[in-house]
Amino acid sequence: MDVVIVGGGPNGLVLACELALGGVRPVVLERLTEPSAEPRSNGLVGQVVRVVDRRGLFERLGGRPGPPTPNNAYFMFAAMPLNLSLLADSPVYALPVPEVQTVRVLEERARELGVDVRRGHSFTGFTQDDDGVTVTAEGPEGPYELRTRYLVGADSAHSPVRKAAGIGFPGVTYDRSTHRAAHVTVPAEWIDPVSGALDVPGHGRILPFLPIRTDHGGFTYAPLPDRPALIATAEWDEPATDEPMTLDEMRASVRRVLGVDVPLDPPHGAGPHVLRRLNGGNTRVAERYRDGRVFLVGDAAHVFAAGGTGLNLGMQDAVNLGWKLAAAVRGGQDVLDTYEAERRPAAERAVTYAQAQAALLSPGEDVTGLRALFGELLTQPDVVRVLADLISGTDVRYPVGDGAHPLVGRFAPDLDLRTADGEVRLAELVRRARPLLVDLTADGHLDVEGVEVVRAKADTAVTALLLRPDSYVAWASDDEHPDRDGLREAAARWFGRGDRPDA
Template sequence: MNTDVVVVGGGPAGLMLACELSLAGIRPLVLERLPEPSVEPKANGLLGQVVHMVDRRGLFERLSGSSGPPQPNSAYFMFAAMNLDLTLLDDSPIYALPVPQRRIVEVLVERAIELGLEIRWGHQVVGVRQDDEVTVDVVGPDECYRLRTRYLVGADGAHSVTRKLSGIGFPGVTYDRTTVRSAHVTVPATSIDQDTGALHVPGYGPVRPFQPHRTEHGGFSYAPLPGHPPLVSTTEWDQPETRAPMSLAEMRASIHRVLGADLPLDAPDGTGPHVLRRLSGGNTRVAERFGNGRVFLIGDAAHVYASGGGPGLNLGLQDAVNLGWKLAAEIEGHPPPGLLASYQTEREHAARRMVMNAQAQSALIAPGHDVGGLRDLFTELLGDRNTVQRLADLIAGADVHYDMGVPGAHPLVGRFAPEMAVHTSIGTIRLAELTRSARPLLLDLTDDASAATALSGARGAGDHIKIVTAKGESTDVTAVLLRPDSYVVWASSSPKPTAAELDALRVAASRWFGA
């Protein structure tokens, strides 16, 4: 059997990539070794830039279970268990979508089925070879078979078979000092402050939800996720090894060591699945390459972080959106030079930023009086608006900037397009509603629609680029050209762009879309 793209892995990143390819007119095949979607509790939500991205594919309301666009967290957040006062910022980049990973998978499976995609559950890749195409050997529930595909994408996790079979190294750092324990529990209703939602620990004091606490003996967090029992977690260093099954008694003892106080807790209500786990050590690794010939890696197959599943999930979904349209352009035969290679450059940059974030936070929550001195200094720095902005942007991924090859361009070029509302003949529309087809988009808010006129006259532009003329609510941006992943390749703030600006628009369209 021949197909254009085989995606290995039916988790969030693999399913998101399959949906992106489908929107671009490509029909990939998804292979997942598990017999059905996993219900194992993993990441607990999406954070930052990726929340905007799922909104721009029409998935936010499905995932959130509520109507309306995403709203920023404008009060507080945490960096290494230190408070980030987001009220210091004019616009917070911290957007949080609390939703368990298994629900994200459910929604993406539903979307994939709507798009007519095939997902083969219980099919495991056991061989990969490349020539002018990729040969993939697969073991299914009833048979072994072979596929020929133009491209293979590994979205099969930290222990990626695709990565290993393709000979791509996975260098990084293994941390063996930490032990993280997590459990879904019930706590006495009298322990919860009805006004703040804080958990009162007798002998220690209040612990606000979703705000990790650090002591000289470790870390503690309390997360009452909507629709689920509260999740409590501890982090300790240099714990003795054990092979005993994790238990609530072990969770209670760990909390006592960390906080110096006992927290009354019991098993959670309901049938679950519930978290009750112990993780010893961890890895922070980034693949040597995100692609090798016709094989590409996304998500945990390309990068993992000792801080847990959340950062990897956020980055993995954005890997998928970055790679999808580029791979589709290659398959359709109209890619501009270097387009597919830019996946490696851009997403490795984002992964390295997250490595810095994860390692810095790990260092700042470690035990020790010297770390305490460093935290005291950071606490002072966190009273500075610019410091808070920089850390908030780092956490959210809003600091990611791609080189679009246009020196001295508009400040938005290379950055994720901000949300905006525009007025069209059919009413007011958000930018997120204009991007759901995953096509390049020119949004022209100029007085004379000169950007749209300039681009519609360019050879082939209409075949690839969606052109919308409208009136905007802001004068900061009057025209903007977006890639399908919502990153800006050209922008203007002129009511009537100059001839030089319009020439730059045509060059940017040709550089990224071959138009």
């Protein structure tokens, strides 16, 4: 057996799909017998939307045809409006889809690719040696062992794999905050039919999906498509309680935050519905992402208290690790040590995002003054660009050598290509997760062993791109006669010889 993945959530299933595309058939161990119906994330935000498009999953996840389009209007940072229309090209993408739907689609795709997804099977431990890992598990018919070359923990913030590997999870716990959320029905006459805003008598207009901060906490109104409206509050320094969350508690929290009563009735339609309270929050990054033949992805490697971007980070961990593990299994170039070197900085940027928002959302007159000044800065396009890149994750550039082309180490740009067979989007050419050379030179003379070549024209100054299977640029040129030695060196570094699986 080549790879065992513990955890059948979005991150584990994305990794399984990537491995299968790379010619490896992994086993996924998931303790739940059925996908969890508990409402969790409400969609994908950031660069991960472009990632799922490049695997042909955008329409299946979102229920609408692609390609994805960026948000060119507004977003939020720490309950302050971020005017994305100030940017010539917004990097912020969003795909509203509940996590239960994300898991369903990804599991369907994994099974289509031949992945062995074992539901009702729990990881219980492992031992490893120089040649592989022995995994112990508990299934419906009792305990058993699996011998595998690699083990990956995609098993949540409480990761049993991480704990079994003895990998520390340092960070901080914020115990001042209490977050509440509930699916509710609000008065229909309070909803503006044009903007979708909630007009609250005695308070004012609350735009959908845009959090607000008051002197007493935070409030969000999210009228999700085809689902009940989601109301959320944040408050500070409340006494902890183990009592079950109730709708009356939600109403009281809204009253304290907004200073007025908002009629909240139970949600319509079939559940499950959100009604939860969360005390505190964690921001933590694993001491290391690898222990010999054991790897961590997603929440097992990092958690942070900033809504909307967790899956952006975790699913990209999986895409980054997937092709590298597949290459190592097939005897190709071993670049596994680059996994943590590339993905840890992305997690650290997400931590910065979380900590900055937490500071700007805190109560107090000093924070109010800071927010007033910060609000002035948000009128500057350069500031909006920095924050938009931070939100989307496009500010992360993987480590590259001195003098590298500006695109190297970055996610490949979206390009419309004109080939001999007609027009095609670059996103459609990378769905098989293979190394790809895009030759845009006038005479189409580039080639490299073991790499598929597409010869095309495009409206760009770039004349050639060498892409890794995860769509990140390994080499690029603006010259009409690119440096062939540099191209070969980049291909050898990342792919070696015989890296491509059989088509």
